[in-house]
Amino acid sequence: MRINNNMSAVITNKQLLRTENNLTKSMERLSSGLKINHAKDNPAGMAISNKMQAQIDALDRASSNASDGTSVLQIADGALNETSAILQRMRELSVQAANGTNSLEDKQAIQDEIEALKDEVNRISKDTEYNSKSLLDGSLDTRVYTDNANVSRVNVSDYVNPGKYEINIKTAATKATDTATDVGINSTGTGAIGASGTISINGSSVDIDANDTMAEVYEKIRAAAEVGEAEMKTDDGTFTGLQASRYGSSAALVITFSGKEGVSTTKDFATALGYTTDLTTDAKTGTMTYDAAKAGNSGTDAEVELSVGKVIAGTTDTSIFSNTATVATDGNRVTITDRDGFSMSFLAKEGKTGKTVFDVTDIGNMTLHIGANEHQNMDVRIQEISCETLYIDDLDVTTVTGADRAISALDDAIAMVSDARSKIGAYENRLEYATSSLDTFEENMTDAMSRLTDVDMAEEMTNYTQYNVLQQAGVSVLSQANDLPQNVLSLLQ
The missing domain is CATH 1.20.1330.10 (f41 fragment of flagellin, N-terminal domain)
Known part of the structure; x- marks a missing residue:
């Protein structure tokens, strides 16, 4: 029997400490989940x-x-x-x-x-x-940049890939016009026109009396032209003729003259307003008509050419229009379409020609x-x-x-x-x-x-119960192991 080293207590204590560690871990898992x-x-x-x-x-x-x-x-x-x-x-x-x-x-x-x-x-x-x-x-919206002022209002569909697209506006759109001459009709004239009749501008009619002043005639023609989708051509306030208000071949300019019977012949009336050429006469009614289309002065649509697969001048970039892309023009409105929903439209600015590059980016979309x-x-x-x-x-x-x-x-x-x-x-x-x-x-x-x-709470509760029982048993056994040296005293009696 030895009293300096109670090996039973040491072994029991070691096991008890291990059980306490396991029990502590188990309690931590149960409390934290x-x-x-x-x-x-x-x-x-x-x-x-x-x-x-x-x-x-x-x-x-x-x-x-x-x-x-x-x-x-x-x-x-x-x-x-x-x-x-x-x-x-x-x-x-x-x-x-x-x-x-x-x-x-x-x-x-x-x-x-x-x-x-x-x-x-x-x-x-x-x-x-x-x-x-x-x-x-x-x-x-997708940002589209252009390198000059040839176009405005550029719209592209979702199916236009980012890249550079070059177009060449070869011919600008024009307006239908007439061949009137200056006869002194101006916004401040006080002299009488001297002829009576009715002038119709694209179906918008106005009556003019021989006693109307030049200023009054000017105002009447301007009002009729506005309703008739035409514009007055002027030079320092003097009427020099009419032109269609819209660009393109679809914008007509038809001017009809009818003199007032007994006062002015139709020819005199037309002449008084500055119209002497390119007039046709209706044999039945006697009216005289100027038709810009028949006179060869109709408006024209813009002529646009696409650069397909060509290197853009001054750059290393290539215009990426497909060779299946097509162009449709209506006046100065241009629409370019292609397969798979490709669509690009823009308005060419008045009188502008030359090459324009559209730089279509993926900038602007909300991500x-x-x-x-x-x-x-x-x-x-x-x-x-x-x-x-x-x-x-x-x-x-x-x-x-x-x-x-x-x-x-x-x-x-x-x-x-x-x-x-x-x-x-x-x-x-x-x-x-x-x-x-x-x-x-x-x-x-x-x-x-x-x-x-x-943690699996059911499994961990089982472990917790096991460690808890082992701890209690270990404490009891350690208590008994500590009592073993007391038996030495019986040998000293």
């Missing part, structure tokens, strides 16, 4: 769980990003819904103005409402915002980050929706063909807005699926991390 509380618990598991936690947090944020993007699109769609309703009303007014029962005053009243509605379209375009970010003014990692983005493009980009800023139903042209222009505008809304709807649907996918991904990722880091 985690299987990994320290790096030493599972170094590899801790590293994996940290990366998984980063993914889970990012997925939650990405889901919120997608929801925010949906809110932006819903605001834009709501605004465009109102724009569409306004365009429908404008079209209804245009149909009303096209009816022949309306007087010029009636048409002007209709035009006043159309002007107010155009202002509202522009206001919606300018003021629609989300978190101070404008949505419909072109801020979220939504809808993933847990870098570059997991979705680009949203919302084109500018204003009267200018819809090509309805010059609608005027008071002119002779203005109502019919307004109906056609508004049909195109309604189609453009519908196209923009359909794209926004497609974006919204994608974001809804993205949100659902992200939420499911986050759920599954959380479940995977839970299996790695969360």
Whole structure:
């Protein structure tokens, strides 16, 4: 029997300490609910769980990003819904103005409402915002840059790839014109015109009396020309003729003269207004007509050539128009189309010719980050929706063909807005699926991390019970082991 080293107590104490450590760990797992509380618990598991936690947090944020993007699109769609309703009303007014029962005053009243509605379209375009970010003014549209002032109002579809596109405006659009000569009709003339009759400019008629002063005749012709979609050509306030107000071959200029019977012959009346050449006479009515198309003075459409696969002068860039691209012109409006939805349109500026390069970029689109990692983005493009980009800023139903042209222009505008809304709807649907996918991904990722880091409470309770019993037993055994040296005293008695 030995008393200096109580090996039974040492061994029991060692086991008791081990049991206490295990019991402490078990209690920590039960109180925290985690299987990994320290790096030493599972170094590899801790590293994996940290990366998984980063993914889970990012997925939650990405889901919120997608929801925010949906809110932006819903605001834009709501605004465009109102724009569409306004365009429908404008079209209804245009149909009303096209009816022949309306007087010029009636048409002007209709035009006043159309002007107010155009202002509202522009206001919606300018003021629609989300978190101070404008949505419909072109801020979220693809940026297109040009190298000179040959064009304006450039619109490109979503299917135009970034790159440089070169066009050559070979011939500028022109307006139909007449061959009138200066006969002294000016805005300040006091002498009488000396001939009576009716002049009709593209169907807009006005009566002129022989006693009318030159200034009065000037004013009457100007008013009739405005309604007849024509413009006065002037030189220091002196009338030198007429021209169509629009560019292109579709803009007519037909001027008809009818002298007042018993006062002026038709020829005298036309001569008094400066028209002596290129006139045709109707044998039945005696009226004389100047038709710009028949006289060889009709307007022309712009002539545009595409650079296909050619190196752009002064650069190393190549114009990337496809050889299947086609060009259509209407006056100074040019539309370029190609396969797969490619569309590019612009207005050529008055009288400008030469080469122009369109630098189409991917700048401007709103980028939504809808993933847990870098570059997991979705680009949203919302084109500018204003009267200018819809090509309805010059609608005027008071002119002779203005109502019919307004109906056609508004049909195109309604189609453009519908196209923009359909794209926004497609974006919204994608974001809804993205949100659902992200939420499911986050759920599954959380479940995977839970299996790695969360403690199995039932299993841990079993371990806790085992260690607790062992600790109690160890304390009891240690107490008995400490009593063993007391037996030595019996040998000393």
